[in-house]
Amino acid sequence: MSRILPWNWPAPVPALEKNSSEVLYFDYAATTPVDERVIARMVECLGRGATFGNPASTSHAFGHRAKEQVEKARQQVAELVGAATDRIVWTSGATESNNLALKGVACTQAGHAGHIVSSQLEHKAVLDTLKQLEEQGFQVTYLEPDKNGAITADAVLGALREDSFLVSLMLVNNELGTVTDVASIGRLVREHGALFHVDAAQATGKVDIDLKTLEVDLMSFSAHKTYGPKGIGALYAGPRTEGKLRAQIHGGGHEQGLRSGTLATHQIVGMGEAFAIARELAETERAHLSALRERLLKALAGLPITINGSRTTHVPNTLSLTPYYDFSIGNELALSSTSACNSASNEPSHVLMALRLKPSEALRTIRLSLGRYSTEREVDRAAELIRSALMIPIP
Template sequence: MNKRPLYFDYAATTPVDERVIQVMVECLGFKGNFGNPASSSHAFGQQARRSVELARQQVAQLVGAAPEQIVWTSGATESNNLALKGVAQARGVSGGHIITSQIEHKAILDTASQLQTAGVAVTYLVPDSDGLITPEAVSEAMRDDTFLVSLMLVNNELGTLNDIPGIGRVVRERGALLHVDAAQGAGKVAIDLAQWPVDLMSFSAHKIYGPKGIGALYVGPRAQQRLQAQIHGGGHEGGLRSGTLATHQIAAMGAAFALAAEHFDEEAATIARLRERLLEQLADVPGLRLNGSPAQRIPHTLSLTFGEGEFNPAALSASIAFSATSACNSASNAPSHVLLALGLDARAAGRTIRLSLGRFTTEQDIDQAVQLIKASSASAPAFWAVAQP
């Protein structure tokens, strides 16, 4: 049997935690909690409904929201579509203006492109040299007809952390809504939607040790009457997202968010320590550069560009599972739009890898990965040093 490669691609997806799997399994089979949550007239449906509402509370508690503000979806991509299209269509008038950035996930960029086709003007902000979108940049882009701003909390390729509270204050002063894609931030960043000036926020279970195929959208009070459903057929989830609720996936997402809340400080400290260990050992690799802000970032995700030489990401992939680009770009094999927006050319983007750490990363994994990376690196003189956080 071939040895499995080291796993350093947690930003793409996380393995489901065994404790989450157990919760999920308990909702399957005739002896399990298999009922339809919408069928509240009998015990099976009532039991399933209790599991769904418990999960809603667990998700809400991690992010400082009220349970009734959490709407179940199939994942962050659907949540993003519901947020952008839902707000645009609920206006009842054509045109208007939204703001996003060049370094958003494709779920935002492609949706914004569709809105452009429908007559909505879109401004794509350019990140600063640290890979950040600043409140000042948002303020300068605001127009009288701006009705929505959509920006990510944590960049999925760089790990950079936007000042969402600061951006939210700017947006709220102008009367627009703020949507935040937090797929990469939940469980890694302390989110407080009771205090943050955010109106809509997207979440995904499979980025936080839950199953694929389930996510949620936070809908704050300012957005309640300014959002139009995209899926119809039964009026589930307050009329915002019809369809029979998948109890097993929802319960699992709730369990995953509860575990993240329980171990938040401990995991943050462990990942930060492992990140330091990795960067310290890579500091002498010739020509290595850390992309994005060295300070305003999460410790979980590192984008590393190697200097000109013999480094071959394809050869390294046999022993380390990493991303040469984000999962949203990998199908086309095109250079990362995030790295290009940051100022890297296509050749430099081709020498860039993303290493992302997670709950099951160990010191031994770090040490082995460093040895493998160094073995794949050229011995040319360094012209960039790794930026230390």
């Protein structure tokens, strides 16, 4: 029996239904609520009567049962992205996956020297890691996006050097929602002989990923962007990484020696279930989100707003909008003025600055991101609030 359920399951939070003045959630790109079906599976791994054993304790039934659940989850993650199951390595999230991919490859380079190609649009988990590698002597080229917020294959080709050993780019930009042509870029990188790392934290469930055909060597994943729990993620490490990727956390040799630490069975099971649900719902969910996005755009038509990023090559749930002047929506909408990784700094988004927006424009830009539980009523209300706020410029 299919587990695909109506869009009103589980039921919306009662407060959102009874009072239109309650806060509406439009920040799914920052994090998603854990799906109720995922929670149910996680609970099965907690408590005395549950699968609480240590997956590494294979000398008794408790450990065996936990290991079985971990391996089932590994298969579920692999199936969503078209990977071989034994190529999925558990981590604490996409940030750790990015660190393991970049540092793990860099530390195998002779003399800790060589060239890396990335972009100005990357998540801070990549940019800050690259900054540290630069301090160690590596050279990094940060590609500029085109006017649509895209990093093109031609730009990558122009940046590759004889000593380039790694290219790192995100599949879906977390602020703009633009999709990178990793298929074309992957072919170029493979021909050059370098490794290709892709941060796919924002992509799972929103775009098709098939690592059987993509020429990608390393790919980072996060559970909490796909209706799973926080604190768990994975790294795909393809065959070409053999001997070129070293662990960054030591102590026990877990995960084929690439990531030591006792496996968090309940979180891993949660990620597996979340990815399995995303696989089942992919077509229906994308259609749902695309319809809501178009409804929102239609409702905002004619307003003094610029849409950032590509109008054609994008995921269906993310929209970056820059009003022509300062405005205030109030507290009824939960949205982002930048990515979650930038919010604490109160500085203009590095992504928007790379698009050559002025600091004042970047600071008043808003990101609206839809999700599984978004409704037409919420979209209509959000559009109403934005239209109302933009009718009268704030002095």
